[in-house]
Amino acid sequence: MTNPTTLGSYDPPIPLAEQISHEWMLDPAITYINHGCFGARPRVVSQSQQRWRERIEARPIELIDRRRDDLLSDAKAAVARFVGVQPQDFGFVTNATGGVNAVLQSLTFEPGDELLTVNHVYNAVRQAMRHVAERSGAKVIELPIPLPVQSPQQLVDAIAAGLTDRTKLVVVDHITSPTALIFPVKQIIELCEQRGIDVLVDGAHAPGMVDLDIASLGGAYYSANLHKWACAPMGTAMLWVRPDKQAPIHPTTISHFFGEGLAAELSWQGTRDMSGWFAAPDAIAYFEQYGWDRVREHNHQMATWVQRMLCERWAGIGVEPTTPLDGSMIGSMTTLRLPERMREVGETPIELHDRLYDEFALEVPIFDWDDAWWIRASCQIYNTPDDYEKLADAVLKLLA
Numbered sequence: 001m002t003n004p005t006t007l008g009s010y011d012p013p014i015p016l017a018e019q020i021s022h023e024w025m026l027d028p029a030i031t032y033i034n035h036g037c038f039g040a041r042p043r044v045v046s047q048s049q050q051r052w053r054e055r056i057e058a059r060p061i062e063l064i065d066r067r068r069d070d071l072l073s074d075a076k077a078a079v080a081r082f083v084g085v086q087p088q089d090f091g092f093v094t095n096a097t098g099g100v101n102a103v104l105q106s107l108t109f110e111p112g113d114e115l116l117t118v119n120h121v122y123n124a125v126r127q128a129m130r131h132v133a134e135r136s137g138a139k140v141i142e143l144p145i146p147l148p149v150q151s152p153q154q155l156v157d158a159i160a161a162g163l164t165d166r167t168k169l170v171v172v173d174h175i176t177s178p179t180a181l182i183f184p185v186k187q188i189i190e191l192c193e194q195r196g197i198d199v200l201v202d203g204a205h206a207p208g209m210v211d212l213d214i215a216s217l218g219g220a221y222y223s224a225n226l227h228k229w230a231c232a233p234m235g236t237a238m239l240w241v242r243p244d245k246q247a248p249i250h251p252t253t254i255s256h257f258f259g260e261g262l263a264a265e266l267s268w269q270g271t272r273d274m275s276g277w278f279a280a281p282d283a284i285a286y287f288e289q290y291g292w293d294r295v296r297e298h299n300h301q302m303a304t305w306v307q308r309m310l311c312e313r314w315a316g317i318g319v320e321p322t323t324p325l326d327g328s329m330i331g332s333m334t335t336l337r338l339p340e341r342m343r344e345v346g347e348t349p350i351e352l353h354d355r356l357y358d359e360f361a362l363e364v365p366i367f368d369w370d371d372a373w374w375i376r377a378s379c380q381i382y383n384t385p386d387d388y389e390k391l392a393d394a395v396l397k398l399l400a
């Protein structure tokens, strides 16, 4: 790993516009560097959702019943273009967890079958895997991949080493939650497909963080949030299934269109607020004014700079990067291992989080993973370098 104290010069990105934060719903009193958790909404997106709510409430039967298919198909067309899928191969769900559950609960496993994942898996997905494994006598295998990681190949090799004749499904995050790593999902899918093993990708963080072409990845299943990095209203997510794998897959809520194909089944999962789904194209359009490539590049450059800057500023307290400092394995988030000394500041990660929030108005996640404490900084276009300098100062002050 590069020694952070010997780094050359590096720069944060140029802001995409002079004043961006006022376009967002976030409270300016809080320095918000946890976009990765629930995303955040630009005002225009909340307003769009509100307009949809009003239209729905004004004419419920017309919008939700008679015009539903048309309205959904308009919204799906924009999302399909954005993530690289055909409209007939996906549907909206409320969250990535729901998409993952729909797949896991639709599949059948035999005693002794193995469901493979890695220890970076999102905990809710881990529990969903446990649930389906326990009821069928299958096993969940969780491969340990310790940090730091040096290369994508290391991740592919780790998964390759875990495949056995009993592996029936591999569940892999496109971008991991605690550790913010981009997994080389295309290579992992190729590896598994060669052995006839299906891959379920948990792409909760992918839309909006990475340039996405889901169908070309070649996997069987892809569940993704639009409410994180595409900043659609909360409760807007999608489940895509490769055409040859669709027949046995059903939403977790079986309803009127059972047996009529995945897209039809997903189009009606019982009465629910569809305003967020209808507003999703406006979230995609909001970023188009800046250009999606520029947005992703801005956020990535910021995350790369933040990783290096925090490693430099915190070199004296013994912080460790988790991925190469050139940013090659991260997107818009970076996770750093905190030194043992942080336990002097709070007894638990929550206590440390609360001190940063209460004393410095910083919203940043701290968590326990693999027997250490970690901090994850998210970078969205409303963030500025000052946000992270403030974090650097706050941690040093707490330790002083």
Ligand SMILES: Cc1ncc(COP(=O)(O)O)c(C=O)c1O
Binding pocket: 036, 037, 094, 095, 096, 097, 098, 122, 124, 125, 173, 175, 176, 177, 202, 204, 205, 225
């Ligand atoms: C990798 C990963 N998977 C799944 C989820 C769950 O997302 P949701 O709560 O929207 O279902 C998250 C949320 O942070 C995540 O990071």
